Every structure is written in C-alpha cells, then in structure tokens.
Amino acid sequence: MITTTLYSLTGLILFGMGFHTLIIHSHPLRKILAVNVMGTGVFLILVATAYVPLGQGDIDPVPHAMVLTGIVVSVSVTALALILACRVQETSNLALLKRRNQRKETKETRA
Amino acid sequence: MFQADTPAWIIAPVVLPLIAGLFCFLFKRRIFIIALAAALANFFVACFLIYQFLVFGSMRCYIGGWQPPLGITLRADGPALLMLLMTAVTGLAVTLYARGYFSCRIADSERAGRHQRQQRYFWPLWMLLLAGLNGLFLSGDIFNLYVTLELVAISAASLAALSGKPASQRASFRYLLISLLGSLTYLLGVVFLYRTCGVLDLDLLRNLSGNGAGVRAALALLTVGLLLKTALVPLHFWLPPAHANALAPVSVILSALVVKGSFYLLFRFWFELFSPIVTQAGLNFMGALGAVAIIWGAVQAIRQQRLKLMVAYSTVSQLGYLFVAFPLSRAVEGAQVWSIVIFIALTHACAKSAMFMVAGSIYLHLGHDRIRDLAGVRASLPVTVFAYGIAGVSLMGLPPSGAFIAKWMLLSSSLVSGQWWWALVIVAGSLLAMVYVFRVMSRFFVIPEGEPLKKPAALSPLLEWPALILALISLSLGLLAPWILHILSQGTVGLVRVFPGGLS
Numbered sequence: 001m002i003t004t005t006l007y008s009l010t011g012l013i014l015f016g017m018g019f020h021t022l023i024i025h026s027h028p029l030r031k032i033l034a035v036n037v038m039g040t041g042v043f044l045i046l047v048a049t050a051y052v053p054l055g056q057g058d059i060d061p062v063p064h065a066m067v068l069t070g071i072v073v074s075v076s077v078t079a080l081a082l083i084l085a086c087r088v089q090e091t092s093n094l095a096l097l098k099r100r101n102q103r104k105e106t107k108e109t110r111a
Numbered sequence: 112m113f114q115a116d117t118p119a120w121i122i123a124p125v126v127l128p129l130i131a132g133l134f135c136f137l138f139k140r141r142i143f144i145i146a147l148a149a150a151l152a153n154f155f156v157a158c159f160l161i162y163q164f165l166v167f168g169s170m171r172c173y174i175g176g177w178q179p180p181l182g183i184t185l186r187a188d189g190p191a192l193l194m195l196l197m198t199a200v201t202g203l204a205v206t207l208y209a210r211g212y213f214s215c216r217i218a219d220s221e222r223a224g225r226h227q228r229q230q231r232y233f234w235p236l237w238m239l240l241l242a243g244l245n246g247l248f249l250s251g252d253i254f255n256l257y258v259t260l261e262l263v264a265i266s267a268a269s270l271a272a273l274s275g276k277p278a279s280q281r282a283s284f285r286y287l288l289i290s291l292l293g294s295l296t297y298l299l300g301v302v303f304l305y306r307t308c309g310v311l312d313l314d315l316l317r318n319l320s321g322n323g324a325g326v327r328a329a330l331a332l333l334t335v336g337l338l339l340k341t342a343l344v345p346l347h348f349w350l351p352p353a354h355a356n357a358l359a360p361v362s363v364i365l366s367a368l369v370v371k372g373s374f375y376l377l378f379r380f381w382f383e384l385f386s387p388i389v390t391q392a393g394l395n396f397m398g399a400l401g402a403v404a405i406i407w408g409a410v411q412a413i414r415q416q417r418l419k420l421m422v423a424y425s426t427v428s429q430l431g432y433l434f435v436a437f438p439l440s441r442a443v444e445g446a447q448v449w450s451i452v453i454f455i456a457l458t459h460a461c462a463k464s465a466m467f468m469v470a471g472s473i474y475l476h477l478g479h480d481r482i483r484d485l486a487g488v489r490a491s492l493p494v495t496v497f498a499y500g501i502a503g504v505s506l507m508g509l510p511p512s513g514a515f516i517a518k519w520m521l522l523s524s525s526l527v528s529g530q531w532w533w534a535l536v537i538v539a540g541s542l543l544a545m546v547y548v549f550r551v552m553s554r555f556f557v558i559p560e561g562e563p564l565k566k567p568a569a570l571s572p573l574l575e576w577p578a579l580i581l582a583l584i585s586l587s588l589g590l591l592a593p594w595i596l597h598i599l600s601q602g603t604v605g606l607v608r609v610f611p612g613g614l615s
Contacts, residue, residue, distance in 0.1 A: 015295075015299060019292075022288070022292060028284065031288055032288075035288065035291045035292070035295065038292075038295050039295055039298075042295060042298050042299050042302060045299070045302050045306075046302050046305075049302065049305065049306050061181075062181065062305070062311070063305070066254055066301075066305075069254075069258060070257075070298065073258065073261045076265065077261065077264075077265060077287075077291060080265055080268065080269065080287065081284070081287055081288070081291070084268070084272055084280065084283060084284045084287060085284060087272065087280050088277070088280045088281055088284050091275070091276075091277040091280055092277035092280070092281060
C-alpha cells in the first residue's frame with residue numbers, strides 16, 4: 001500500500017514539474033522534454049496502480065497494456081515535436097537556440 | 112460476416128480511411144483517386160450505418176471477440192452517427208475542394224514542386240485524421256478514446272505545419288504542445304477513473320462511478336484536458352494562429368471537424384458518464400465561459416483585418432454556443448439537449464467549412480485576403496460570394512438554418528426556466544455575428560474605382576461549388592430537423608444489440 005502511494009505521489013510530482021516547465025520556459029527543446037516528463041509521471045501512476053505484492057493475487061494486465069500503448073504514442077509524438085521544432089528553427093529567426101548561439105558569437109567577437 | 116444487419120459494419124469508418132491513408136503513402140500518382148474513393152466509401156458507410164441504426168437500434172461491436180474490460184468496444188448511437196455523417200459530408204466536400212486547391216496552386220505558381228510536395232503529404236495525413244476522428248466518435252472505451260485523440264492531434268498538427276511558412280510552423284508547434292498537454296491531462300483523468308472504478312468501458316463506468324473524490328478529480332482533469340483541445344475561452348489562444356495560417360483545405364478540416372471531436376467527448380462525459388455528480392454550479396461555470404467566448408470571439412472577429420483570421424475568431428465565438436447549452440440542460444427534457452448541441456455542431460461544421468473554402472478561393476484569386484481590398488470580388492467570383500452569404504446567414508442563425516432551431520430552443524428554454532441572462536448573450540452574439548459577416552459582405556459589393564488592373568482567370572468549379580453546396584446544406588438543416596430529431600430520439604429508446612463474435 002505504501003509502495004503504491006509513494007510511486008503514485010512521485011508520479012503526480014513529476015506531472016506537476018513537467019507542467020511547470022512547459023508553462024514557464026520558452027525554449028522548444030525544454031518544452032518537449034517537459035511533456036515527456038509529464039507523460040512519465042502518468043505512466044508511473046499507472047504502473048503503481050497495477051502493483052500487487054508477490055504472492056497476493058493476480059497482476060492486472062490492463063494498466064501494463066495502457067502504459068505500453070502510451071509509451072508508443074509518446075515516442076511518436078516526441079519525434080513529430082522534434083522535427084517541428086527543427087523546422088521552426090530553420091525557417092524563422094525567432095528560434096531561441098539560434099539567438100543564444102548568435103549572442104555567444106557576438107560576445108566572442110567582442111572578446 | 113457482412114450481412115445487412117451485422118454491427119461489423121461499424122469498423123468500416125475506421126478501417127477504410129486508415130487503409131486509404133497507408134496506400135496514399137505507398138503510391139506516388141493518382142493519390143487523389145484513392146482519397147476520393149475512401150471519402151465516398153466513408154460517406155456511404157455512414158449513411159448505411161444510420162439506416163441500420165434506424166431499423167435495428169444502436170449497435171456495439173467487440174473487436175476480435177474480446178469482451179470488455181479487456182477488449183476494445185466500438186459502439187454507435189444517434190449522436191455518434193450524426194457526428195459521423197457530419198464528418199463524412201464535410202470530408203467529401205473538403206476532398207474535392209483540396210483537389211481543386213492544389214491543382215490551382217500547382218498550375219499557377221513558379222514553385223510548383225513545393226505545392227506538389229504539399230499535396231503529396233496532404234492526402235495520407237487527411238486520411239489518417241479521418242480515421243482518427245471516426246474512431247473518436249465510435250469508441251466505447253476511455254483509453255481507446257485517448258489513443259484516437261492522439262491520432263487526431265498528430266495528424267492535425269502535421270497538417271497545420273504543411274504550408275511551410277514560418278508563422279504556420281510556429282503556430283503548429285504550439286498547437287502540438289497544447290494538444291499534448293490536453294491529451295496528457297485527459298490520460299491522467301483516465302488513470303484516476305481506472306484506480307477508482309477498475310474498468311475502462313464507458314457503459315460499465317456509467318453504472319460504477321459513484322460520487323467519490325477520485326471520480327470528481329477525474330472529471331475535473333478530463334474536462335480541463337478536453338477544454339484545451341476544444342479552445343474554449345480562455346484556453347483558445349492557440350486556435351486563431353493555427354487555423355488562419357494553415358493551407359485552406361487544412362483550415363477547413365481543423366475548424367469544422369477537429370474541435371468538434373473533443374467537444375463531443377466532453378459533452379458525452381458531462382451528460383452521460385458523470386451526469387449524477389455534475390452540479391448546477393459546474394454547468395453555470397461552463398455556460399459563463401461559453402458566454403464570454405461568444406462575445407469576445409465575435410468582438411475579435413469584428414476587429415480583424417484579414418478574412419481568414421476573422422473566420423478563425425468566428426470559430427471561437429461559435430464554439431461558445433455549444434457551452435451555453437450546458438446550464439440550460441436541466442431546463443429541457445431528455446434528448447433535447449443533445450438536439451441543441453447537434454444542431455449547432457452540424458450547422459457550424461457545414462457553414463464554417465464553406466467560409467474557410469471561400470476565404471481560400473479568394474486568397475487564390477486575389478493573392479491576399481485583406482478585408483479592406485476585397486472590393487469587386489462579386490463580379491469575378493459570383494458563386495463563391497453567394498456561398499459566403501449563405502454560410503453567413505447560417506452562422507447568424509436566421510431561419511431555416513440549423514443554428515436557428517438550436518438558438519430557438521436555447522432562447523425558449525432560458526426564458527422558460529427564468530435564466531434570461533443567457534438569452535441576452537445569445538441575441539447579442541447573433542447581432543455581433545451579423546456585424547462581422549456583413550462587414551466583409553459589404554466590401555464584396557463595392558465596385559472598385561477606376562479601371563480593373565487585369566481580369567484574373569476564373570477558378571476551377573472544384574474551388575467554388577463544394578463551398579456553395581455545404582453552405583446550402585447548413586441552411587437547409589432546419590428543414591431536415593424532424594429527420595435529425597427522429598434519429599436522436601431513437602437513441603434513447605432503441606434496444607442495444609450486442610454482437611459478441613466481433614470479427615472472429
């Protein structure tokens with residue numbers, strides 16, 4: 001019981017941390033990572049739901065199936081988000097990665 | 112296996128576009144033929160399912176013969192089938208329009224290769240989106256619904272990025288992130304429900320869900336996740352840039368169909384799954400957000416300088432009507448709240464697709480969509496301007512459009528139940544809609560001063576007629592009202608026929 005609660009709480013905290021980063025930070029890569037952390041939090045709660053101590057009844061297969069499906073979905077979505085972020089950076093001057101590098105370059109040239 | 116009365120037909124709307132989408136990826140030529148065949152087949156299957164439903168009552172199908180709680184259930188009842196039909200009709204028109212749009216772009220521009228590439232990726236993504244949407248309307252399992260939501264989000268974000276402009280790519284990146292945030296919040300709600308109830312099937316959940324804290328937390332999470340995707344004020348900020356910067360056929364799909372999918376789910380949850388624990392305060396809150404959306408969206412639409420942005424803000428405004436139906440649901444009996452929502456959704460889907468098609472055609476014709484410089488379009492694009500007018504009339508809610516029936520029911524129920532403030536909002540929203548529709552309409556009829564510079568070539572009929580036909584459908588929905596009401600009332604009394612064998 002304590003194990004389940006502990007893992008579920010950790011999952012909730014991960015979800016909250018991911019949400020916070022998604023809202024606060026503007027860097028595209030951080031946003032993508034934040035969404036992944038949120039997803040991991042949800043999966044952790046699901047796995048904790050399915051936890052049964054050894055020898056005490058059968059394991060519930062449904063949450064495991066849900067986590068597997070969820071992981072597949074999140075991998076494909078992350079791939080799409082990464083390629084979109086790359087495109088945004090290529091086509092627009094507003095991308096943050098580029099601006100940081102430029103700032104660094106200007107500093108170096110000044111130095 | 113495929114007799115007229117087997118519910119196995121239910122899987123066809125999901126499987127047909129999926130197969131078509133995969134074939135679109137495989138072939139390089141004649142992709143349009145595959146997509147058109149799939150859209151036509153989807154339309155006929157939707158009609159056939161409605162016929163089956165009217166004869167035999169609502170249906171469910173356990174895929175592969177696996178019973179819930181382990182298997183995946185597909186089910187079809189009145190509202191689901193009407194949404195399916197809406198998707199099929201709009202989808203067929205969009206398929207034809209997109210053909211005209213891309214051939215016009217490829218023929219006109221110096222950068223034909225880029226437009227060919229866009230067309231090549233448009234068809235498979237559109238077919239995948241269609242499969243996802245049909246799955247969303249037919250699924251009977253909350254986790255399966257999460258998967259279809261993600262399918263819709265992935266294909267919708269890719270479609271929105273298709274135009275390749277920097278603005279559209281930024282907008283679609285944000286759209287994808289918002290969709291993901293919505294889906295993950297939804298998934299967390301699903302997890303809470305599963306922890307409390309131990310089942311995922313919608314019908315089993317309806318009997319099991321009590322009034323516990325877990326269920327209430329789940330309802331809150333599901334609602335927030337779906338509201339993000341439905342773009343209700345104040346969560347609408349991603350919608351106008353994403354919809355207005357996409358290619359014209361894509362804007363049609365996003366605005367007419369994709370937002371309806373998540374709203375449909377939200378409505379199902381509030382009025383079927385969780386109806387015992389929904390309080391009047393919660394309904395009033397949703398109604399208040401809807402009222403703000405109606406007024407704010409309409410004011411923003413009036414302020415816009417570009418036609419596509421105006422139409423996108425009009426979507427924000429029209430979505431508000433769907434939510435104003437929430438607080439009035441207790442004042443009307445039974446299936447009537449479904450009929451209000453379905454009428455608004457159907458009218459908006461047809462009229463808004465027609466409007467985005469008109470905006471796209473005008474953009475192709477003039478090379479811009481600034482509202483100030485639209486003078487004289489009437490002379491060169493009479494069919495398109497007519498379609499715009501008819502669609503505008505439907506959006507305003509004049510008879511005999513479907514929106515008129517819905518607004519009439521909303522007004523009468525708000526006055527009967529003594530909640531007159533909703534009636535004020537509805538009337539004000541209609542007046543504001545009139546302002547933004549006529550503001551553009553009046554520009555169409557201005558005769559430009561001096562000699563016209565050059566007469567641009569006439570557009571292909573595929574660009575003009577789908578918009579007009581959709582606009583006429585949205586206007587005549589009020590005349591089809593008895594038929595639609597019959598389908599909806601059938602759902603409440605019809606026997607549920609179970610088909611345990613599935614496809615085995």
